[in-house]
Amino acid sequence: MTLIETRDLSKSFGAHKAVERVSFSVGSSTIVGLLGSNGAGKSTTMRMLAGTLGPDSGSAAIAGYNVASDRLRAARALGYLPEAANGLANLTVDEFLRFAAQSRGLRAKSGNAAVRRILEMLALGAVSGQQLGTLSKGWRQRAWLAQALIHDPPVLILDEPTDGLDPKQKVDLRRLLKQLSRDRAILMSTHIVEEAEELCDRLIVMNAGQIVSDSIKEDLLDDAGRLAPALIRLTSAGPAKRFAAA
Numbered sequence: 001m002t003l004i005e006t007r008d009l010s011k012s013f014g015a016h017k018a019v020e021r022v023s024f025s026v027g028s029s030t031i032v033g034l035l036g037s038n039g040a041g042k043s044t045t046m047r048m049l050a051g052t053l054g055p056d057s058g059s060a061a062i063a064g065y066n067v068a069s070d071r072l073r074a075a076r077a078l079g080y081l082p083e084a085a086n087g088l089a090n091l092t093v094d095e096f097l098r099f100a101a102q103s104r105g106l107r108a109k110s111g112n113a114a115v116r117r118i119l120e121m122l123a124l125g126a127v128s129g130q131q132l133g134t135l136s137k138g139w140r141q142r143a144w145l146a147q148a149l150i151h152d153p154p155v156l157i158l159d160e161p162t163d164g165l166d167p168k169q170k171v172d173l174r175r176l177l178k179q180l181s182r183d184r185a186i187l188m189s190t191h192i193v194e195e196a197e198e199l200c201d202r203l204i205v206m207n208a209g210q211i212v213s214d215s216i217k218e219d220l221l222d223d224a225g226r227l228a229p230a231l232i233r234l235t236s237a238g239p240a241k242r243f244a245a246a
Contacts, residue, residue, distance in 0.1 A: 002064070003028055003077075003155050003185035004049065009058035011044055018044045020209040021058070026202075028154070031177065031186045033200035033217075037235045040206040042189045043083045046159050049187070050080040062155050076104055079148035083159040083189075085141065089133030093124055093143050096132055100147035118146045121176070137164035145173070149180075156180065158188040162195065174199055193228045203227075205234045 004026035011019045019041040026032050034042045047053035049060045051067045051074060060067040063077035088096055097118060101111035119125050122142050132140055141164045148156060161177070162170045177186060177199060190196055196203060196217075203220055205213040212234050213220070220230040 001028060002026070003062070004032075004157070004187055005061045006045070006049065007059045009045065009048055009060055010056050011048060011053065012056055017209050019048070019055075022206075022209075022211055023058075024204055024211065024214055026185045026187055028185050029182060030201045031181045031188065031199050033196045033203045034187055034189045034206065035196060035203055035231060036206035040235070041209040042206055043159055045206070046080075046157050046187070046189065047082070049157055050078060050082070051075060052080075052082070076151065077153055077155055079151070079153040079156045081145050081148045081156075081158040081161055084163070085144035087132075090131055092129050092131055093135075093146075094119075094128040096143060097146055097150055100150045104151035106151055114150050114152070118150050121149070122146050123172075138166055138169055141165060142169070142173075154184055156184055156186045156188075158186065160189055160191065162190070162192065170195075193226075193231065197221075197225075197227050205231065207235050 002025045005024075007023050009019055009022045010017070022041070022045055034045065036042050044053065048055050049062065049067065051071055054068070062074040065074035065077060067074045088099075091099065094115065097115045098111060101114050106114055119128055122145065124139075124142060124146060127135060127139050132143060135143065141161075145158070145161060148158070162173055165173060174195065177188070180186065188199070200217055202216050203213065204211055217227070220227055222229050
């Protein structure tokens with residue numbers, strides 16, 4: 001089943017084409033990396049999939065629900081971690097997660113159980129009574145990841161999920177993402193090449209708002225098993241030069 005889909009998705013800001021006719025689909029039980037240099041269009045694409053930014057043209061769907069015309073059901077099937085997640089600084093972690101559970105349609109009893117489950121899963125119990133605004137970047141990132149997982153969605157869209165985490169937290173999160181991907185579709189962006197090499201089954205590379213490569217990871221690795229040379233080549237080329245995997 002297709003759980004994430006974009007069709008000719010486009011977005012401009014003034015004269016700047018941030019995303020141009022982007023089309024791809026993602027099924028269950030996989031982690032797909034969305035890669036590219038800063039300004040390539042990754043976060044804009046993710047925001048349109050999450051419904052926080054409307055496209056100029058094209059469409060996006062989550063779990064078969066059109067993000068524009070069936071917003072509520074699409075949102076309830078999605079866990080979204082935005083880039084540089086912030087806001088709601090005066091709420092404690094516990095309050096924030098209860099708010100997230102309620103906004104995803106979880107009633108009091110099931111919401112309380114979900115909060116307990118996610119606090120344990122992400123080891124947030126020690127900071128559950130602290131306000132988000134007082135947390136370090138790493139702890140705040142984990143709290144925002146928790147809100148994406150609170151309703152146990154079939155789709156996760158994670159924009160730089162390990163940003164701000166210390167080395168141990170990164171290892172723990174990568175292990176968790178592997179477990180979660182067994183029965184979910186995960187689309188994640190990362191600037192860490194080793195992370196993409198370790199986690200992703202498939203890689204979509206963007207450059208100047210367009211997809212320049214969409215292939216399984218193995219097709220992009222060099223003879224030494226490295227991903228970096230292909231990424232440098234792809235993101236240095238003009239957007240019209242689409243990469244064809246062997």
